[in-house]
Amino acid sequence: MRALNRAAQLIGDTSGGTICKGYIDQYPRQIKSADHIPLRVKRVNRILGTKMAAASMIRILEGLEMTVFKEDKNSYRVTPPTFRVDISREIDLIEEIVRLTAMIVFP
Numbered sequence: 001m002r003a004l005n006r007a008a009q010l011i012g013d014t015s016g017g018t019i020c021k022g023y024i025d026q027y028p029r030q031i032k033s034a035d036h037i038p039l040r041v042k043r044v045n046r047i048l049g050t051k052m053a054a055a056s057m058i059r060i061l062e063g064l065e066m067t068v069f070k071e072d073k074n075s076y077r078v079t080p081p082t083f084r085v086d087i088s089r090e091i092d093l094i095e096e097i098v099r100l101t102a103m104i105v106f107p
Contacts, residue, residue, distance in 0.1 A: 036069065036077035039093050047091075048098055060100045061093065 004023065012019045039061075041054045058068050058076070066087075067079040080087040087093065 032082070036079055037088065037093060038071075038090055039068075039076040039078050040090070041074040041076075043090065044094050044097060047094055048101075050101075052097075052101070056101075057097050060097050063100070064096060066093075 001023075008019045011017065039057070041052075041057065044050075044057060045052055054074065054076070061068055061078055064084070065081045066084075069077040069079075071077055078093055087096070
C-alpha cells in the first residue's frame with residue numbers, strides 16, 4: 001500500500017491529475033503467509049562451507065523482514081513476509097543468506 005500510494009502521488013505530481021481515494025485490489029487468489037520454515041545453523045554452514053554465527057544469519061533474515069523464532073541452540077523457525085512468495089524451503093533461506101553475505105564480502 002505504501003508503494004501504491006507513493007506511485008499515485010508521483011503520478012499526480014508529474015501529471016497534474018487528481019488522485020482518487022480508495023483502491024481496487026484484485027488477486028487471483030489470496031496470498032497466505034508461509035508456514036514456519038526450519039533453519040538449521042549446522043546445515044547452513046555445511047552447505048556454504050562457512051563457520052557463520054547464528055546471530056549473523058538471523059540479522060540477515062530479519063533485515064529482509066522475516067520473523068525468526070528460536071527453537072534451540074542451532075535450530076530456528078523462519079516466517080517470510082507475504083510478498084516473498086519465492087521463499088518456501090530451508091534452501092531458499094540459505095540462498096538469501098549467501099546472497100547478502102556475498103554482497104558484503106564482494107561489493
